[in-house]
Amino acid sequence: MSSEDLPEPNPVLISDLFARDPLSLTVTDRRRIIEHYRENRALWVQSGKGLTTKQAAAKKQSPTGKIDLADIGL
Amino acid sequence: MSDFNFQPDYGQHPSPFLEGSCVQYAWDSTSLGYLKECPRKYYLTMLEGWRSKADSVHFTFGIHFHRGLELYDKAKAAGATEDEAQEAAFKIIFEETAGWNPDHPQKTRDTLLRSLVWYWETYRDDQAKTILLADGSPAVELSFRLETEIPCTPDRNYILSGHMDRIVDFGGLRYIMDRKTTGGSLSSYYFNQYNPDNQITLYTLAGRAVYDIPVQGVMIDAAQIMVGFTTFARGITMRSNGQLEEWLTDLDTWFTTAAYYAERRHWPMNEKSCNNYGGCVFKGICNQDPAVRESFLKTDFEKKYWNPLEPR
Numbered sequence: 001m002s003s004e005d006l007p008e009p010n011p012v013l014i015s016d017l018f019a020r021d022p023l024s025l026t027v028t029d030r031r032r033i034i035e036h037y038r039e040n041r042a043l044w045v046q047s048g049k050g051l052t053t054k055q056a057a058a059k060k061q062s063p064t065g066k067i068d069l070a071d072i073g074l
Numbered sequence: 075m076s077d078f079n080f081q082p083d084y085g086q087h088p089s090p091f092l093e094g095s096c097v098q099y100a101w102d103s104t105s106l107g108y109l110k111e112c113p114r115k116y117y118l119t120m121l122e123g124w125r126s127k128a129d130s131v132h133f134t135f136g137i138h139f140h141r142g143l144e145l146y147d148k149a150k151a152a153g154a155t156e157d158e159a160q161e162a163a164f165k166i167i168f169e170e171t172a173g174w175n176p177d178h179p180q181k182t183r184d185t186l187l188r189s190l191v192w193y194w195e196t197y198r199d200d201q202a203k204t205i206l207l208a209d210g211s212p213a214v215e216l217s218f219r220l221e222t223e224i225p226c227t228p229d230r231n232y233i234l235s236g237h238m239d240r241i242v243d244f245g246g247l248r249y250i251m252d253r254k255t256t257g258g259s260l261s262s263y264y265f266n267q268y269n270p271d272n273q274i275t276l277y278t279l280a281g282r283a284v285y286d287i288p289v290q291g292v293m294i295d296a297a298q299i300m301v302g303f304t305t306f307a308r309g310i311t312m313r314s315n316g317q318l319e320e321w322l323t324d325l326d327t328w329f330t331t332a333a334y335y336a337e338r339r340h341w342p343m344n345e346k347s348c349n350n351y352g353g354c355v356f357k358g359i360c361n362q363d364p365a366v367r368e369s370f371l372k373t374d375f376e377k378k379y380w381n382p383l384e385p386r
Contacts, residue, residue: 022168030168033164033187037187049303
């Protein structure tokens with residue numbers, strides 16, 4: 001998955017869900033929040049921040065400058 | 075100190091101290107760690123029941139983080155899919171933390187929920203699998219009590235207690251898994267601090283003695299919680315039979331020492347520990363004149379007795 005494939009997180013939607021009574025949230029609502037965090041993580045990993053030296057080297061060697069999460073064990 | 079009135083409140087749980095005495099007979103790694111670190115810290119925490127308000131944030135965050143992972147582990151062990159397990163655990167933690175707004179930059183409800191999801195994603199295809207105990211239940215969140223052969227009174231031996239996160243099979247070998255959160259970086263220095271380590275040795279011992287499982291050591295899953303991200307690293311630390319026996323021999327001496335302090339009703343200060351781990355939480359108390367310490371304690375600390383016999 002490349003960073004272009006990732007939808008931008010929607011902070012308004014997420015903050016709205018956080019502000020609501022948690023018992024009123026549906027399964028879909030909760031999955032949206034989980035997906036939001038997954039996207040956050042994917043973007044953070046793609047940014048190269050927090051990579052180990054080995055992972056950073058893999059990213060540098062990639063023709064596109066991007067790395068596949070699975071390739072670096074994340 | 076010798077005239078303090080020892081009246082701890084453990085609610086519905088039994089006291090870890092002998093009745094009418096300051097001699098502790100039930101020990102966990104936390105209380106033993108306090109004693110080893112500084113007898114005065116042990117006294118302030120275990121005998122007087124002080125806990126810093128700042129520590130309460132870390133403690134609550136840790137409780138929720140562990141519970142979220144426990145719920146996920148149990149769902150997975152029961153056959154749930156990845157998404158089902160994540161959703162089931164997330165739902166409960168999301169509901170249980172509603173209204174929890176700690177005044178801390180890194181330990182918040184948002185960073186808690188984020189850290190859970192990021193953990194699950196990081197270890198989505200984890201090779202460390204929860205084992206099943208003899209009764210068929212998953213080895214997750216295991217409280218243990220282990221009677222030692224060290225006598226506390228003529229009719230009672232000392233007890234060791236604790237709480238393991240999980241026992242896993244990893245590459246055909248068995249390990250206790252312990253999850254930890256930290257604000258520090260997860261370098262080799264971080265993992266080196268766990269050998270030797272009081273808690274890790276106790277858990278290795280308990281895994282073998284209580285559950286009769288030949289555990290090799292402890293697998294530490296560490297999470298570095300920062301404002302903008304959470305990162306994870308895993309380390310394994312082993313204990314030999316000789317190391318375990320040595321620890322038990324030392325334990326006898328530590329118990330004798332603790333009983334000596336209790337008998338004298340005096341727990342001396344160990345000034346050489348004041349600056350360890352970024353500084354003891356009681357340093358700001360111990361560097362005051364003894365006459366004014368109580369008022370400082372009441373300002374920055376709250377009464378919450380630690381009880382090794384309280385199950386999680």
